[in-house]
Amino acid sequence: MEEETDMLDNLPRGTICIEDLEIGMVRHLRKVVTDRDIEMFAEVSTDHNPVHLDDAYAQDTIFEGRIAHGMLTAGLISAVIGEQLPGHGTVYLGQTLKFMAPVRPGDTVLAEVKVLSIDHHKRRVQLDTRCMVDGKVVLKGEATVLAPSAKFD
Template structure:
């Protein structure tokens, strides 16, 4: 890949996978709040967050879910991929300093529609913090 083109539909195989990892910082959370407008104090105010079930600040779930988009748009299938749908289940909180690894696995290829169904999970260590499934449109050589 030259950075401008990803894999073609014909290059995909069931079980193929790729991942992306990022350590979540204070700056990431503040910037995400500014960009998204989600200023829920559970993300930004430690005193408030200590009174919640989380007992401290947590990162926005969609910040971690965004790392799935990184994999889809840059690695698997990569540039040229069009996101069609995504479902997510948030299973555990992510905190400042946690390294989140988004992993995408090809589960089904639908050649007639130029689509792929992908398992999309995020982990902190061995703990799954987000599980989901995405449908993407993938460029074809045909």
């Protein structure tokens, strides 16, 4: 069943405290973007742009078919940050995003987060963020987060 295999080979969820983070650490998840995901995102976000929901309309766009909301794809990065790296207790401070290519219903997205720098004094971590489909980068950016600490939690 598609929903049961929706998130393939995800790493364990939890928390990596700032004291245990290392530059170069990487975590990821894979997710098949389904029609249901797109419909649910449209409902929650109230973004009902027909390029996401209407096959006939989307065929006449530059994408020549329906695409997932860009922020749905970006949300997968949030999932990696909030669940794996650094994980539970992480606070988002900022995120840059550059959308490189569309994600279509049925695509398997690999969302990946990598530690670029760590400011232990301020508990701030700079992360490289990207999403790929079939090895092609579809979204890239950087995030700044406040990481949880074993000393302050």
